[in-house]
Amino acid sequence: MRRAIALAATRVGKTAENPAVGCIIVKDGEVVGEGVTGEGGRPHAEELALDQAGERAGGATAYVTLEPCGERSSGAPSCSQRLVMAGVDRVVVAASDASPYAAGVGVARLRASGVETDLGLMSREAAALYEGYFPGKIVRPEG
């Protein structure tokens, strides 16, 4: 998680209305994928990390600085769906998504799909990444 937070910190202030997120995927003690939210806010960190990990994401643990999104404004599969589809065994989240329509959605989906999901690892350090982030600016999926 320390590495995911350091990665996210490199993008703070460069991701527009989206928070800067870091994601590290670990399989058998080895990092098999890493990603950080793209400049301007997309792609999301988990998309990049999962693409890099490929099949090695199966049975892996993902460390994510922010709750994986539950819905995309583009209608594309959300990061929580992508993590489930990739067969990740466990997701460790530092901070919850502050967006009022997204809070809890990603974590609920992961758990409902049988993915062990732990919240709050290094949450104080992660919160520092998101304190300048204003949820009202988030683009809502519809309407």
Ligand SMILES: Nc1c(N[C@@H]2O[C@H](COP(=O)(O)O)[C@@H](O)[C@H]2O)[nH]c(=O)[nH]c1=O
């Ligand atoms: N940047 C970021 C997230 N940002 C979250 O995703 C939602 C908006 O997504 P969209 O408008 O589709 O790009 C919103 O809830 C926002 O807080 N989520 C993640 O899992 N990973 C990421 O890297």
